[in-house]
Amino acid sequence: MKTSTHNRRDVLRACGGAFGATAMLLAAPRASGQSAPSTPGSLPDPGSSNLGVGVLYCGDRADFGFNQAHAEAARALTGLPGLRLEEREHAAGTLAATAEELLGPQGCRVVIVTAAGDALPGLLAQADAHRDTVFLFSGAPLDRDRLPINTGFFEGYIEEAQHISGLVAGYASRAKTIGLVASHPAPDVLRCVNAFALGARRADPAAALRVAFVGESATPRQVAEAARALAEGGADVLAAQLDGARPVCEVAEAHGILCCGLHTDLSAFAPQGFLTGAEWAWEKAYAEAVALIAAGKPWKHLRQGGFDQGFVRNTAYGPAVAVEARAHADAARMQLANGNAAVFRGPIQDNTGRTVVAKGKALRGGDAELGRMVWLADGVTEVAR
Incomplete structure (x- = not known):
């Protein structure tokens, strides 16, 4: 998962928890001082017979990871008429x-950005200068930003x-030791590592999770080396929380052990040992937003969810x-999909014995x-390491 320095929940605090409301977005003025369009449905012109939709990837769209999950959703858009x-x-x-190339020569009226990272302020300025184009971002904006009306954000839990992958891994591990290769200990990474661990111990309270942090810029070779070290250290199931998990699955298969995938379907890289995986399911978010925008109808400027919204899924x-x-x-x-359960439901202790989620308390995606x-x-x- 591409994790930026922009906390994805800061936007909720910055906008008083009402970012999804059209009224809040309409209240945000243009940086140039001009008034915003009267309704989000006026962007772009619904009379356009050939709506250009641009998708801007933060890397290789065939990376068997974060970008490929977005590319699969983009392909689903081709079924929409016009x-x-x-x-x-x-x-x-x-x-x-x-x-700018998508906006100018290509004439796109909707631009989807898979991971803005530190470039987000500049992209918001571009959006403000191109009010006839909708910018949709995977992630969340900087804290206290005044957001142009033609911007939207979507995130999946x-x-x-x-958590479900961890539960399956907990059942499968005979050694009761699972290895996980992660990028770096940022909150969005830690929540996934911990969710996996809580799932594993839900299946087997004696299960242990060993985590190797390799850094945000780790190469596939470095990821593979970390996975190999975990396998040689006694883990009989491997998993990942970083942009590309393919090397982890390949190492697991080579060692004759089990694995869980991430971002997209990685079962082909471990035909014998693949258990399941945590996948993004952006097809619905992409298609619904673009269809509404193309029809000139109101669209939600913040969409969040997990299984309940169909934004994530598990590999077969x-x-x-x-x-x-x-x-x-x-x-x-x-249970997670219908709201009857939460991944982080207390009591939960950290690995020092401190209670971090009290009994009776539940922390949900938002x-x-x-x-x-x-x-x-x-x-x-x-x-x-």
């Missing part, structure tokens, strides 16, 4: 220029799918997943406390 899809990959520091179970594990995972997924997470759950150990 739509022209333009896709661009950008290197570091070129995002704004690539966005991937930790819910990681592999042959190594037992019947009991499947039944428990399916039931747990349904809770600001999850965006400030700094702890590792009981049973999780960081591996020195």
